[in-house]
Amino acid sequence: MSGWDHRFEAELLRLGVQPGRARQLTEETAQQAAESAAEPDGLFGPAHLYARHLVSELNTAALPLSGGEKGQVRLRLTGVGKRYRRRTVFTGVDLEVRSGEVAAIVGANGCGKSTLLRICAGLTRPSTGRIQRTRRVGFVPQDAGTAGWLTADEHFTLFGAAAGMAPRRSRSTGEHLAARLAWRPARRELTQHLSGGTRQKLNLVLGELHAPDLLLLDEPYQGFDQGTYLDFWKQVLTWRDAGRAVVVVTHLLHDLQNVDQVYDLGAVA
Amino acid sequence: MTALVVAALSAREVSRRRTALLLVIALPLWFYLVRRDQTGQSMRMLTLGIGWAVSTLTLFVVNASRGVDPRLRLSGASTAAVIGGRLLAMTAGGVALATGYWILAAIDQHLDRPGTALLMMALTAALAAPLGGLVAALLPRELEGALALLSVCAVQMLADPAGLTAKLMPFWSAREIGTYAIDATGPDYLWRGLAHGAVTWLICAGGTWALFAWRLRLPRYPEP
Known part of the structure; x- marks a missing residue:
């Protein structure tokens, strides 16, 4: 394999693609370049950017084309609450966000929107409830x-x-x-x-x-x-x-x- | 790798604050000039000035990065890399500052043991970086931190060198090593100074790391 192929495979692995699948994609990409009689760098551009693009395309293809069922759960909040001393900011928040989904958190000033987002990130501890979240x-x-x-x-x-x-x-x-x-x-x-x-x-x-x-x-x-x-x-x-x-x-x-x-x-x- | 990038970029950030950097570089000079006529006093004051300058600079650098550090942790950096990188940059800068002033002192003064004088000044700079980090960890606001460092340096300067209070101060090692370097005493002063410096460094660096490890900790949320 060329240096480009190695960098491409390494970036796929870094982006969370399974090792077997990453190797298969690398071989397929190398084959495409060989069929075009071109250097992969010239055909696809920098390895890390093409890996990103490919992963993004593959994720899109794995999702349903419109509405209905979404992908894997990426974030799940169950009964999450936050209290600062005696002041309860919010309580009982249940939220589930899947891949391929955009969720908006709305509310008046001071109702704890930013605090809730920081809890999702892990930068602030919740007072109550359970959080499940993807690692990346x-x-x-x-x-x-x-x-x-x-x-x-x-x-x-x-x-x-x-x-x-x-x-x-x-x-x-x-x-x-x-x-x-x-x-x-x-x-x-x-x-x-x-x-x-x-x-x-x-x-x-x-x-x-x-x-x-x-x-x-x-x-x-x-x-x-x-x-x-x-x-x-x-x-x-x-x-x-x-x-x-x-x-x-x-x-x-x-x-x-x-x-x-x-x-x-x-x-x- | 991450620690080195953090260190390099911290150094670059500081180098761009030219006025602040000039004032920090000049600060030990005033300490030196007021006692220039006495070798021992001028060297001790110069060393204390280096300690104060480097610790205050570290305090501001660590405090200025409070918004960035949690995001670096979320991106995957360890606390040791983030905080260690900043302390590494400040230590390297402090040792460079100490070396510059040592050259000045070696030209301007008669030093019996110039190598040990360099050791005294470099060790103080190396202690000052984690001391500034520890104060930043304990007192997140800059004004409070700067006042705390001012208090430490004032007590260090005014306390009876033979008394317990002076020995509890972070830069007492400089006085002991300085006595060996300038007053040509026995090596027990040197070893006492080095031992005090090593313990102080461990307390300051360990304390800084422990406090930031707690402050920048991320929960391990289970995967959905």
């Missing part, structure tokens, strides 16, 4: 979560290293994901000089960089202009179509037309 999760907070004195590329390197990715691969994956949000990160621009909307794009890319099965988004469109807002929802639907489970906290009612289920936290708080 991406979390996009409402604000912060980035370092002001680093550039976007350096963030890709940092978060990629945390996920076990080599720096070059992290950067090219980050730039690829940024392009989907119509953003081309400038090489030397520090994060603190980015506009609020662009910083949120960076946040989104960092949440997705390690190809999670479940994306938890806390009002991620703060500061987006109209075009970017539409790009964002297009991206959410692309994630859904690629078999990802997405949970998004929102207070915008017109967002709800894009989602598969709505959980009103205000009703149980």
Whole structure:
């Protein structure tokens, strides 16, 4: 096998594809390149990006074409509650999100939407209830979560290293994901000089960089202009179509037309 | 690997804060200049200044990364890699700062044991990084942390060196090693200083790791 094949197979394994299946896909890809009498790099592009694309396509193919039954359960909350000393924030939250599904958490200010999302991520402990969740999760907070004195590329390197990715691969994956949000990160621009909307794009890319099965988004469109807002929802639907489970906290009612289920936290708080 | 990337990027972040960096680099110089006429005093004050500068810088670096670190943990990084990387960067920077000031002191002063003087200053820098980390872990807000470090350095400076209070301070090792390096005493001062430094480092580094391991812990939710 060539170096490209090795990198391709390694990325498939990293993305959670079973070893036997990864080997089979690698062989099939190598065969396609041989039939075209072309180098895989020239035919398919960088190995890690093509692996991502292929996994996404395969997940889409495994899902039903429209409505009805969804994929595997990625997140299940049973009777989850949160209490700070004597103040009960919410109680008895039951929620199930499957792959290929977008769930929205809505509710009034202060009803605990962000707290619930942090509980789903594992960053805050619930007071009561049981949580089952897929291992690979991406979390996009409402604000912060980035370092002001680093550039976007350096963030890709940092978060990629945390996920076990080599720096070059992290950067090219980050730039690829940024392009989907119509953003081309400038090489030397520090994060603190980015506009609020662009910083949120960076946040989104960092949440997705390690190809999670479940994306938890806390009002991620703060500061987006109209075009970017539409790009964002297009991206959410692309994630859904690629078999990802997405949970998004929102207070915008017109967002709800894009989602598969709505959980009103205000009703149980 | 992750720790090295965290260390490299932490160092890069600090290097971009030029005004803050210049003030941190200059801080030990003021300590040195006020006692420049006395070799022993100037070296001890210089070393304490390095300790204060490096610990305060570490405090701010660790506190500034509070928003990023939980996300790095979620992406798969271990606490040891995240916190260890930041302490590694600050230690390396501190040792470089100490080496620079040692060259200045070696030119400007008559040092009987210059190698041991370097050891004193580098050890203090190596202790200061985990001390700053520990204070950041205990006091998450920057103002409170900076005031706590100021208190530690003030007590270190003012306490009777032979008394128990001075021995409980983190940089007491610098005084002992300094006495050996500058006053040409027996090696028992050196060994006492090294032993105190080793214990202090273990307490500060272990305490920092333990507190952040608890703070950045992630629950193991079962798969659905």
